Amino acid sequence: MYPHSLTDLLYYKIMNKTYILESRPVGAPTTENFKLTDTELRDLQDGEVLLKALYISVDPYMRGRMSDAKSYVAPYEIGKPIVGGVVAEVVESRSSLYPKGAVVIGGLPWQQYSIHSGQGLHRVDPDVAPLSYYLGILGMPGQTAYFGLLHIGKPKAGETVVVSGAAGAVGTVVGQLAKLKGCRVVGVAGSDEKVAYLKDQLGFDEAINYKTTPDLNAAMAQACPNGVDVYFDNVGGPISDAVLLFINKFARIAICGQIAYYNNTAPATGMRVEPILLKKSALMKGFIVSDFASEFGTATKELATWVREGKLQYQETVKEGFEQLPEAFLGLFTGDNTGKLLVKVADLGS
Amino acid sequence: MYPHSLTDLLYYKIMNKTYILESRPVGAPTTENFKLTDTELRDLQDGEVLLKALYISVDPYMRGRMSDAKSYVAPYEIGKPIVGGVVAEVVESRSSLYPKGAVVIGGLPWQQYSIHSGQGLHRVDPDVAPLSYYLGILGMPGQTAYFGLLHIGKPKAGETVVVSGAAGAVGTVVGQLAKLKGCRVVGVAGSDEKVAYLKDQLGFDEAINYKTTPDLNAAMAQACPNGVDVYFDNVGGPISDAVLLFINKFARIAICGQIAYYNNTAPATGMRVEPILLKKSALMKGFIVSDFASEFGTATKELATWVREGKLQYQETVKEGFEQLPEAFLGLFTGDNTGKLLVKVADLGS
Numbered sequence: 080m081y082p083h084s085l086t087d088l089l090y091y092k093i094m095n096k097t098y099i100l101e102s103r104p105v106g107a108p109t110t111e112n113f114k115l116t117d118t119e120l121r122d123l124q125d126g127e128v129l130l131k132a133l134y135i136s137v138d139p140y141m142r143g144r145m146s147d148a149k150s151y152v153a154p155y156e157i158g159k160p161i162v163g164g165v166v167a168e169v170v171e172s173r174s175s176l177y178p179k180g181a182v183v184i185g186g187l188p189w190q191q192y193s194i195h196s197g198q199g200l201h202r203v204d205p206d207v208a209p210l211s212y213y214l215g216i217l218g219m220p221g222q223t224a225y226f227g228l229l230h231i232g233k234p235k236a237g238e239t240v241v242v243s244g245a246a247g248a249v250g251t252v253v254g255q256l257a258k259l260k261g262c263r264v265v266g267v268a269g270s271d272e273k274v275a276y277l278k279d280q281l282g283f284d285e286a287i288n289y290k291t292t293p294d295l296n297a298a299m300a301q302a303c304p305n306g307v308d309v310y311f312d313n314v315g316g317p318i319s320d321a322v323l324l325f326i327n328k329f330a331r332i333a334i335c336g337q338i339a340y341y342n343n344t345a346p347a348t349g350m351r352v353e354p355i356l357l358k359k360s361a362l363m364k365g366f367i368v369s370d371f372a373s374e375f376g377t378a379t380k381e382l383a384t385w386v387r388e389g390k391l392q393y394q395e396t397v398k399e400g401f402e403q404l405p406e407a408f409l410g411l412f413t414g415d416n417t418g419k420l421l422v423k424v425a426d427l428g429s
Numbered sequence: 430m431y432p433h434s435l436t437d438l439l440y441y442k443i444m445n446k447t448y449i450l451e452s453r454p455v456g457a458p459t460t461e462n463f464k465l466t467d468t469e470l471r472d473l474q475d476g477e478v479l480l481k482a483l484y485i486s487v488d489p490y491m492r493g494r495m496s497d498a499k500s501y502v503a504p505y506e507i508g509k510p511i512v513g514g515v516v517a518e519v520v521e522s523r524s525s526l527y528p529k530g531a532v533v534i535g536g537l538p539w540q541q542y543s544i545h546s547g548q549g550l551h552r553v554d555p556d557v558a559p560l561s562y563y564l565g566i567l568g569m570p571g572q573t574a575y576f577g578l579l580h581i582g583k584p585k586a587g588e589t590v591v592v593s594g595a596a597g598a599v600g601t602v603v604g605q606l607a608k609l610k611g612c613r614v615v616g617v618a619g620s621d622e623k624v625a626y627l628k629d630q631l632g633f634d635e636a637i638n639y640k641t642t643p644d645l646n647a648a649m650a651q652a653c654p655n656g657v658d659v660y661f662d663n664v665g666g667p668i669s670d671a672v673l674l675f676i677n678k679f680a681r682i683a684i685c686g687q688i689a690y691y692n693n694t695a696p697a698t699g700m701r702v703e704p705i706l707l708k709k710s711a712l713m714k715g716f717i718v719s720d721f722a723s724e725f726g727t728a729t730k731e732l733a734t735w736v737r738e739g740k741l742q743y744q745e746t747v748k749e750g751f752e753q754l755p756e757a758f759l760g761l762f763t764g765d766n767t768g769k770l771l772v773k774v775a776d777l778g779s
Contacts, residue, residue, distance in 0.1 A: 315703050334707045347704055351697035353665050356715035357684045363713045365706035370679075
């Protein structure tokens with residue numbers, strides 16, 4: 080089908096930038112942990128596709144993979160590329176799975192180009208939504224919000240739902256889904272800008288700036304006069320402790336992220352939650368989006384419908400250029416992003 | 430129906446011992462917190478029954494009610510009787526609910542005699558099982574084990590179930606139910622005698638004496654070579670921390686008691702469980718037996734069948750005499766009981 084000898088010749092000249100894991104962070108990650116390499120691409124073989132990265136996602140869970148501690152996903156290897164969510168274009172194909180021009184999403188290396196078997200990728204449709212949305216509201220973060228809130232939190236109309244990390248890629252969807260379900264929604268975020276965005280743009284009933292409020296417990300009491308029925312926890316730490324003081328009987332707590340502890344070098348200690356769960360007959364459940372893999376199709380369809388109907392708003396912070404990746408990732412831990420943070424590497428069809 | 434003037438005359442002469450809450454414990458309770466009074470019974474009125482206590486239960490949850498902190502059950506009032514599970518005989522009745530001679534169970538004061546409307550009591554059958562069993566394996570502790578293990582833990586054949594407080598009234602039933610379900614069962618208890626009882630009499634696969642084992646984590650690793658799928662937690666504290674280090678993906682943890690903290694004067698702190706729940710997509714759920722009130726009938730019937738068939742063994746420690754109540758209660762916190770601890774106050778029909 081393809082003039083192999085010609086494309087092989089072309090590949091030979093492609094130089095390919097890659098970010099590899101140079102060292103494991105101790106405490107907070109730094110740019111020193113990443114190393115940029117620039118190598119020639121090898122020839123494409125039968126059964127392979129050549130992928131060009133269009134959008135690369137940076138997500139808090141990746142911090143866990145930079146450590147060698149056993150976690151819910153395997154650690155990255157030193158000297159090997161960082162791997163994460165990527166939307167990519169098939170620029171050459173010697174596979175029957177995807178033709179040239181197809182756009183796919185999957186767990187791919189932080190590379191401008193990658194050679195892949197095509198297995199485990201999913202095709203996405205540029206006509207349904209902007210391609211970057213598949214790394215956000217229609218992808219891992221959106222689905223994380225969907226399953227954690229609806230399958231674990233199970234909010235009922237009239238209940239109070241609190242979400243921490245509320246202005247992030249997951250939190251913004253959690254809050255809007257809870258509003259769709261008829262709940263009172265309270266967000267916790269880290270700047271006045273974010274608080275204003277949550278209340279004015281996304282319709283949250285209340286939002287608390289945890290960095291400036293003089294008394295988090297008092298702020299929580301005021302924001303949740305009827306207590307807390309569902310808590311979607313992206314952060315852990317003192318914010319979660321404050322929320323847990325106000326949970327109602329039979330509350331449900333979805334543990335989605337514990338960013339407060341990702342940079343810890345020893346097991347975290349703090350307030351014991353078990354006595355509270357006992358007193359309140361409350362449920363706490365950790366999860367990762369892949370626990371719900373069999374239901375991804377349903378979730379994507381439902382989320383896409385709500386986005387098209389304008390019922391779910393979506394905000395991205397897009398950094399431009401492959402070499403922005405380390406800085407973009409580090410930004411996750413300094414709280415300077417609103418909405419989904421990702422890096423645009425190339426235009427479709429460019 | 431009754432010669433009221435005569436019975437009234439008789440009542441007049443009944444002296445009635447009662448234990449009242451003299452003071453709230455700070456830290457561990459002592460006998461000083463209880464006061465014995467001896468007062469005359471008032472006349473029985475229409476619609477009332479006179480109950481004579483036969484067996485009185487002492488249970489760990491009662492420690493919580495001695496504090497004035499808001500908990501899952503209302504606190505006892507200073508100067509008022511302690512209230513708990515009691516099996517009692519109706520010795521006189523001016524109520525249509527229960528005839529003289531009926532035996533009932535309910536939440537009743539620590540009194541030799543009490544006058545009651547009959548509301549909220551349940552009749553028990555002395556022919557189905559020894560009366561004391563209704564305070565144990567067929568009553569609150571047995572039902573607690575039943576619902577916590579089967580409705581929250583949901584053990585599957587071949588899984589590993591760990592229970593702390595394993596030799597107690599709840600723990601002994603949890604372990605035996607888990608064996609009935611085909612699980613590997615590991616108990617944690619506080620003496621070599623208890624460990625031997627769990628393994629030799631109740632068929633636990635392993636049991637750990639947490640007071641003498643030099644390394645709890647190592648003991649847990651050895652007892653649970655395939656990790657922990659279900660943890661039924663009666664105690665909290667370092668024992669639970671050790672168990673949680675070994676939980677498997679999708680583990681279920683039923684929080685039934687947190688006796689490690691009942692005598693705390695400040696909110697408990699310690700190892701954070703949220704990061705572990707997240708990594709393992711694990712569920713943790715607090716509960717109290719009354720959460721399952723609508724299913725008590727089913728549970729009692731099933732438990733009684735297993736007891737009759739010899740599939741569930743049951744052990745009690747029965748102290749004799751009303752005035753043993755405070756010491757019996759304090760014994761719960763020093764770990765000197767095996768099986769259900771209760772006090773026999775009088776014989777049926779005496």
